[in-house]
Amino acid sequence: MVVVSVLLGAGCSAASDSVGAAACGTPGFSADTVKIGFVYPDSGVLAKALGSARSGVDARIAEANAAGGVHGRRLALDWRDDVGDPASNAQVSRDLVAHSGVFGLLEATTAASGGAQYLAGEQVPVVGLPAENVWTEKPNMFAPVYLTSAGPSVDTFGRYVAAQGGTKAVIIGNDLDAAATGISAKLKESLAAAGVQLIPGTFLYNHTVPDLVGLARKIRDSGADAAVGAISGQGWADILGSMGAARSQLKVVLGATGYTRALLDQSGRALAGVSIFLNYVPFEAHTSGHQRYLEAIARYAPEMTSADDEIALLSYVVADMFVAGLQAAGPCPTRKSFMTALSGLKGYDAGGILPGPINLAQGNQKVGLCYSFVRVNQQGNGFDIVPPPNATRPSQTQWCGSAL
Numbered sequence: 580m581v582v583v584s585v586l587l588g589a590g591c592s593a594a595s596d597s598v599g600a601a602a603c604g605t606p607g608f609s610a611d612t613v614k615i616g617f618v619y620p621d622s623g624v625l626a627k628a629l630g631s632a633r634s635g636v637d638a639r640i641a642e643a644n645a646a647g648g649v650h651g652r653r654l655a656l657d658w659r660d661d662v663g664d665p666a667s668n669a670q671v672s673r674d675l676v677a678h679s680g681v682f683g684l685l686e687a688t689t690a691a692s693g694g695a696q697y698l699a700g701e702q703v704p705v706v707g708l709p710a711e712n713v714w715t716e717k718p719n720m721f722a723p724v725y726l727t728s729a730g731p732s733v734d735t736f737g738r739y740v741a742a743q744g745g746t747k748a749v750i751i752g753n754d755l756d757a758a759a760t761g762i763s764a765k766l767k768e769s770l771a772a773a774g775v776q777l778i779p780g781t782f783l784y785n786h787t788v789p790d791l792v793g794l795a796r797k798i799r800d801s802g803a804d805a806a807v808g809a810i811s812g813q814g815w816a817d818i819l820g821s822m823g824a825a826r827s828q829l830k831v832v833l834g835a836t837g838y839t840r841a842l843l844d845q846s847g848r849a850l851a852g853v854s855i856f857l858n859y860v861p862f863e864a865h866t867s868g869h870q871r872y873l874e875a876i877a878r879y880a881p882e883m884t885s886a887d888d889e890i891a892l893l894s895y896v897v898a899d900m901f902v903a904g905l906q907a908a909g910p911c912p913t914r915k916s917f918m919t920a921l922s923g924l925k926g927y928d929a930g931g932i933l934p935g936p937i938n939l940a941q942g943n944q945k946v947g948l949c950y951s952f953v954r955v956n957q958q959g960n961g962f963d964i965v966p967p968p969n970a971t972r973p974s975q976t977q978w979c980g981s982a983l
Contacts, residue, residue, distance in 0.1 A: 603910070603911035605682065605911060605912060605913055605914070606676075606680055606681075606682055606914070607680055607681050607682025607683070608652070608682060608911065609652075610652075611651070611652055611653060612652055612653055612654075612655050613648075613649065613652045613653075613654050613655065613682055613905065614655045614657060614679065614680060614681045614682060615640070615654055615655070615656055615657070615681055615682060615683060615684070615685060615901065616656075616657050616658070616659065616672075616675035616676070616679065616681035616683070616684040616685070617633075617636055617656050617657070617658040617659070617684070617685045617686075617687075618658070618659050618660075618661050618668060618671055618672060618675070618684060618685070618686045618687075618688055618691075618694075619632045619633060619658070619660070619661070619686070619687040619688050620660065620661060620662055620663035620688055620689075620690075621633070621658075621660035621662075622660055622662055623660075623662035623663045623664070624663065625662075625663035625688075625689060626663075628890070629663070629687055629688065629689075629890055631883065631888045631890045631891040631894070632687030632708070632890050632891065632894035633658070633880075633894075634876060634880035634882065634883045634888075634891045634894075635876075635880070635888075635890070635891035635892060635893070635894030635895035635896075635897075635898065636656065636685055636687070636894050636895070636897070636898045637656070637879060637880050638872070638875040638876050638878075638879040638880045638891075638895060639875065639895045639898035639899050639902065640654050640656050640898055640902075641875070641878075641879035641880075642875045642878075642879060643902050645879075649902060649905045649906055650905070650906070650909070650910040651910070654902070654905075657675060657679050657681055659671035659672075659674065659675055661688055661690050661693070662690075663688060663689055663690050664690055664693070665690045665692050665693030666693055667690070667693065668688060668690040668691060668692075668693030668694045669693035669694045669697060670693075670694075671694070672684065672693070672694025672697060672698055673694065673697055676697075676698070676701055676703055681703075682704075682914065682917075683703055683704035683705065683706070683901065683914065683917065684698065684703060684704070684705045684706075684707075685705075685706055685707055685894075685897055685898060685901060686705055686706075686707030686708070687707060687708050687890065687894050687897065688707070688708075688710070689710045689711065690711075691705070691707060691710070691711055691713060691714065691720075692711050692713040695713045695716075695717050695720065698717075698719060698720075699717045699718070699719050699720075702719055702914050702915060702918075703719060703914060704719055704721070704904070704914055704917055704918050704921070705717075705719055705720045705721065706720075706721045706722065706897050706898075706900050706901045706904075706921075707720070707721075707722060707897055708722065708890075708893055708894065708897060709722040709724075709725050709726070712761065718918075719918060721900065721918075721921055721922075721939060722897070723858070723859075723893070723896050723897065723900060723929065723933060723937060724858040724933070724937065724947040725946055725947060726761075726762050726765065726835070726858070726946060726947070730946070731768065731946075731982060731983040732764075732765040732766075732768035732769045732772070732946050732983050733765075733769060733946050733947070733948050733980045733981065733982050733983060734769050734772040734773050734980040734981055734983060735769065735856075735948060735949070735950055735978055735979065735980030736765075736766050736769040736770065736773075736807070736833065736856060736950075736980075737769040737770040737771070737772050737773025737774070737775055737980075738773050738978065738980050739831075739833065739854070739856070739950075739952055739965075739978055740770055740773065740775050740805050740807065740831050740833060741773050741774060741775055742967070742968055743805075743830060743831035743854070743965075744804070744830040744831060745775055745804055745805030745830055745831040746775060746776060746804055746805070747775070747776045747778055747801075747802060747803050747804055747805065748770050748775050748776070748777060748778065748803055748804075748805035748806065748807050749778050749780070749782045749797075749798055749801055749803040749805070749806050749807070750763055750766065750767050750770075750777065750782065750807055750808055751763075751782050751783070751784050751794075751806055751807070751808030751810055751814075751818070752781070752782060752783050752784070752808060752810075753783070753784055753785070753786075753808070753809065753810050753814075759808075759809040759810065759835075760809075762809035762835055763807075763808055763809045765946055766807050766808070766809065766833075766835075768983060769980075769983075770805075770807065772983050775805065778801045778802070778803050780797070780801065782794060782797060782798065782801075782808075784808070784810045784814050784817075784818060786811065786813075786814060786817075789817060791817055791818060791820075791821040792821055794818060794821070795818060795821040795822040795823075795825070798818070798822065798825075798829075799822060799825040799828065802828075803828070803829065804828060804829060804830045804831070805829065805830060805831045805832070805833070806818075806829055806831075806832045806833075807832075807833045807834075808833075808834065808835075809834070809835040809836070810834060810835075810836075811836055811837065812834065812836055812837020812838075812839070812842045812846070812850065812853075812855075813837075813842065813845070813846060815832060815834050815837065815849075815850060815853050816842075816845075816846035816849035816850050817849075819832065819849055819850070819853070820849045831854060832852065832853045832854060833853075833854045833855070833856065834853060834854070834855050834856075835855070835856060836855065837850065837853065837855050838855045838857060838861065838889060838953060838962065839889070840885070840887065843955065843959060843960060843961070843962075846959075847955065847958075847959030847960050848958075848959035849959070850955045850959060851955050851956065851957050851958070851959045852954065852955060852957065853954065853955045854952055854953070854954045854955075854965065855952070855953050855954075855955075855962075856950045856951070856952050857889075857934070857950060857951045857952070857953065858893075858933070858934065858947055858950060858951075859889070859892060859893060859896070859929075859932050859933055859934065859951065860931065860932050860933070860934055860951050860976045861951055861953050861962065861964055861976065862887045863953070863962060863963075863964050864951075864964060864975070864976050866931050866932065867930070867931065868929065868930035868931040868932040869932065871930065872886075872892060872895055872932070873886050875895070876891065876895075892932070896929045896932060896933070899929050899930075900921070900927070900929070903921070903924055903927060904917055904918075904920055904921035904924070905917065907920040907921065907923065907924060908920035908921070921939060922939045922940050923939070923940060924939055925938075927939065933949070934949040934950050934951045934976060934977050934978070934979070935947075935948065935949030935977055935979050946982070948979050948980055948981070948982065949977055949978065949979040949980075950978050951964065951976040951977065951978065952964075952965040952978060953965065964976055
């Protein structure tokens with residue numbers, strides 16, 4: 580997941596970097612340091628879900644510093660806890676920029692909308708995990724991939740469902756989560772584009788007041804051979820467990836979350852055969868990028884008891900993107916020139932951990948084209964990588980479609 584020599588090995592000589600450092604008056608830059616802010620929920624209800632982001636970011640920043648920093652400057656991280664709350668996010672974002680004097684921000688939160696307007700007005704670059712629609716609305720906000728946007732979807736998900744034998748699909752919705760609703764809408768567009776028939780009707784999973792028997796009956800009576808939706812992995816376990824023998828009519832079940840060992844330990848047998856799409860290459864691929872990430876976590880974030888954590892991994896990628904932008908921008912960038920350099924990166928794939936190279940120059944209005952797919956094995960104790968039809972190495976993990 581790491582860009583190695585491209586990020587840290589190229590560029591100006593030490594002498595030229597030193598001259599640039601002495602003359603640089605960019606906010607957050609000193610003669611030997613670049614100060615970067617990091618916002619995430621260290622406390623509150625989201626701390627457990629997103630807390631591992633700190634480890635991923637810490638590991639990538641420490642790795643960059645161990646390699647000599649970027650253009651002769653070490654990276655200094657100044658973090659704040661936004662408690663997963665937009666009002667708090669606005670407060671800590673302003674504090675980092677106006678008082679701490681950071682150059683830019685990394686964010687791993689569901690509350691980035693709180694400070695987004697202020698950061699855009701100050702033209703502060705932000706790189707993070709795009710959990711809200713605001714990530715597709717502000718030109719100063721960048722992410723490795725986008726699952727929702729104001730623009731059209733891609734046919735990648737539909738291609739996968741069709742390749743697994745799905746012909747008639749129900750879309751399982753979640754009326755409590757706006758982000759999940761947005762993802763489900765993109766999935767719906769994708770299936771239709773791939774020729775998968777969408778069964779009309781409302782199929783809702785509500786984890787607070789679940790009517791599992793009723794939902795299972797509706798799916799069974801619909802005649803669907805595929806079920807797709809952006810609900811939790813445990814939600815799929817609950818639904819499929821309630822379907823009983825009728826579950827066998829489903830040739831493919833596709834979700835957006837659930838790729839965790841903890842979930843298999845809890846509900847693995849109920850999830851056997853469930854597919855999950857990922858915007859990164861799964862750990863089962865054992866790429867050199869994964870190895871580099873695992874080594875960085877072991878060395879610089881030893882508090883992590885289980886390094887195969889997608890939040891830590893994706894946060895590591897977020898920090899890697901920021902480092903890539905700094906390297907490309909030269910020894911003394913402005914915030915604007917940094918964003919231009921970041922947008923101009925060609926073929927960026929985080930050292931092979933993203934399923935395909937991303938094109939930041941296209942802006943943040945495009946849903947990603949490439950994904951990896953895993954499927955829970957029949958024993959319910961592991962994940963199998965599902966290669967695309969007629970795949971050859973190294974494309975075993977790369978399903979790439981077309982924009983609609």
